[in-house]
Amino acid sequence: MAEQQAIHLHYSEAGYGMPILLVHGFPFDNRIWAAQLGELGATYRVIAPDLRGFGQSAAPDNGYSMDDFAADLVMLLDRLGIERAVWVGHSMGGYITLAALRRWPERIPAAVFVCTHARADSKEKQIQRETSAENVMQNGVSDTAYTMMGTIFATDVDRQGEMAQQVYEIMVNAKPHAVAGALRGMASRPDSRDVARKLTIPTLVIAGDQDEAVNAELTDELASLIPGAQHVVIPGAGHMPMIEQPDQFTDALRNFLERIGGAR
Numbered sequence: 101m102a103e104q105q106a107i108h109l110h111y112s113e114a115g116y117g118m119p120i121l122l123v124h125g126f127p128f129d130n131r132i133w134a135a136q137l138g139e140l141g142a143t144y145r146v147i148a149p150d151l152r153g154f155g156q157s158a159a160p161d162n163g164y165s166m167d168d169f170a171a172d173l174v175m176l177l178d179r180l181g182i183e184r185a186v187w188v189g190h191s192m193g194g195y196i197t198l199a200a201l202r203r204w205p206e207r208i209p210a211a212v213f214v215c216t217h218a219r220a221d222s223k224e225k226q227i228q229r230e231t232s233a234e235n236v237m238q239n240g241v242s243d244t245a246y247t248m249m250g251t252i253f254a255t256d257v258d259r260q261g262e263m264a265q266q267v268y269e270i271m272v273n274a275k276p277h278a279v280a281g282a283l284r285g286m287a288s289r290p291d292s293r294d295v296a297r298k299l300t301i302p303t304l305v306i307a308g309d310q311d312e313a314v315n316a317e318l319t320d321e322l323a324s325l326i327p328g329a330q331h332v333v334i335p336g337a338g339h340m341p342m343i344e345q346p347d348q349f350t351d352a353l354r355n356f357l358e359r360i361g362g363a364r
């Protein structure tokens with residue numbers, strides 16, 4: 101069990117049945133899962149939390165390592181009376197899922213990795229993250245949000261359109277200290293390829309065929325490291341397939357969940 105102190109985590113929940121935990125990436129919140137909450141809630145108990153510091157969750161000064169985020173989520177599941185849940189981790193949410201799998205493997209009967217990978221940051225990436233963290237603390241989140249708008253969507257997505265603007269609003273309204281904390285948390289995360297190699301649970305790796313934030317080399321590597329992983333590449337999607345191609349994304353998730361026998 102986590103030794104960390106419990107904090108208030110906001111979450112959305114829908115449905116009954118096998119518990120599915122949707123873990124958002126950086127610097128988003130649980131609104132990125134709106135389509136999946138609606139669709140999968142007909143068959144499963146779907147829980148979509150805001151990570152600490154993001155959305156409507158409490159935002160303490162510290163505690164933004166991948167282990168801290170994972171411990172918060174395990175405590176939330178405890179509070180909800182859920183011993184085992186399928187974790188679906190998007191990008192940073194995938195790093196958090198790997199952290200949880202390292203520590204609480206018995207609580208995760210299956211996992212889905214979305215636009216994510218198992219490597220630690222390179223030295224260069226760590227320096228880049230520290231520079232961004234300092235910039236965010238001095239000038240706010242807008243530079244980071246603006247830069248990410250260039251890399252997180254497929255090329256033909258209209259950056260001024262409603263969907264892209266909704267994502268921009270989530271990013272630009274994130275709290276600076278949480279954004280900086282998560283940047284530093286990602287920079288200091290360990291390499292988790294050892295965890296990936298040893299997984300014996302059913303897993304699905306989902307990638308967008310135009311993801312520039314986490315490229316195909318990294319997602320392919322994750323899929324090849326995990327014994328028996330299913331790998332789905334979604335055409336016409338960048339780093340946000342759950343929003344860019346919600347139907348294809350939800351179908352891939354639903355097929356996987358049905359295959360592992362979770363449907364009521």
Ligand code: MLT
Pocket residue numbers: 124125126127190191192193286313
């Ligand atoms: C995310 O979407 O969570 C981030 O792009 C992950 C990262 O910066 O490594």
